[in-house]
Amino acid sequence: MYYEDKTFIDILNAPSIVRRITFEHVDFSVNILKDLISEGLHGRNMLEKYKGIKDKIPHALNRLSEEAIRSEPMAAGEKLEDFLFKDD
Numbered sequence: 001m002y003y004e005d006k007t008f009i010d011i012l013n014a015p016s017i018v019r020r021i022t023f024e025h026v027d028f029s030v031n032i033l034k035d036l037i038s039e040g041l042h043g044r045n046m047l048e049k050y051k052g053i054k055d056k057i058p059h060a061l062n063r064l065s066e067e068a069i070r071s072e073p074m075a076a077g078e079k080l081e082d083f084l085f086k087d088d
Helices: 029-038 043-070 080-084
Strands: 007-010 017-020
Touching: 029 043
Parallel strands: none
Antiparallel strands: 007 017
């Protein structure tokens, strides 16, 4: 399932609102290249590793999205710090 296939349903105490989710385009190219340079890679080795990492990003983002959908939502009135660190 791709991001474009997602719909957000916001259920309030009144009628439901159904709208398509819009996603911001995120480009990790600079971050990937910085990491590869810091590893001392260059030339063809850098290119091959870059392509491998870049190809995995959509799948990783989909996994994060699915995990977020399955996770417990933050309760009304709950402090963000308590929500984020309740397992610690």
